[in-house]
Amino acid sequence: MNTKIIVSLVVMAAVAAVAGGATVAYFTDTESSTVNTFAAGTLNLGLDNAPGVNPTGSETATWVANTWAPGGTKDATLYVNNAGTLGASTTKISFDYVLTDVATPASVDAGTTVLDNMIKATVVKWNGVDVASLEGKTLAQLKAAGITDLGALAANTEHGLQITWTLDTAADNGIQGDSVDVTLNVALGQ
Ligand SMILES: [Ca+2]
Numbered sequence: 220m221n222t223k224i225i226v227s228l229v230v231m232a233a234v235a236a237v238a239g240g241a242t243v244a245y246f247t248d249t250e251s252s253t254v255n256t257f258a259a260g261t262l263n264l265g266l267d268n269a270p271g272v273n274p275t276g277s278e279t280a281t282w283v284a285n286t287w288a289p290g291g292t293k294d295a296t297l298y299v300n301n302a303g304t305l306g307a308s309t310t311k312i313s314f315d316y317v318l319t320d321v322a323t324p325a326s327v328d329a330g331t332t333v334l335d336n337m338i339k340a341t342v343v344k345w346n347g348v349d350v351a352s353l354e355g356k357t358l359a360q361l362k363a364a365g366i367t368d369l370g371a372l373a374a375n376t377e378h379g380l381q382i383t384w385t386l387d388t389a390a391d392n393g394i395q396g397d398s399v400d401v402t403l404n405v406a407l408g409q
């Protein structure tokens with residue numbers, strides 16, 4: 220290739236570059252996606268002895284029976300409320316208690332039964348449906364059973380946990396004057 224041809228090619232390339240730069244003028248348009256926000260929801264459990272009050276905290280004294288005798292019953296419903304904005308996939312309950320087992324007075328007939336074996340949950344209903352795995356269990360058996368999952372609880376929803384406690388007619392003088400302080404723990408899980 221001689222010098223003239225090389226010079227001509229360089230000139231042509233330069234002309235092409237100028238011409239090309241002059242002709243690139245495409246339309247464009249730009250938009251933005253804004254206000255993309257992220258906020259955490261809430262999972263807020265509440266318990267109450269009355270329905271429909273949208274509780275958010277704990278409750279006391281749902282089931283109270285004093286001066287109980289064999290055959291006695293106590294029926295009440297604890298209302299379990301998901302006051303949050305997120306649905307719960309699990310509603311887990313467990314029972315615990317402190318037993319005060321006093322000596323039967325010498326002035327009455329002797330006995331051998333113990334109160335936590337004599338108190339039974341004869342009816343257990345969650346949202347009106349029997350919880351077969353818990354019904355008929357004594358307090359001692361309920362504690363030993365550990366955690367029971369009652370299932371989902373949607374946001375802004377309340378279900379009743381009805382329990383009828385019965386003092387077994389098999390109870391004897393061994394429980395006279397004894398008492399038990401029961402705690403029912405309820406936990407919502409996402
Ligand atoms: Ca709460």
Ligand SMILES: [Ca+2]
Binds near residue numbers: 322394395
């Ligand atoms: Ca006793």
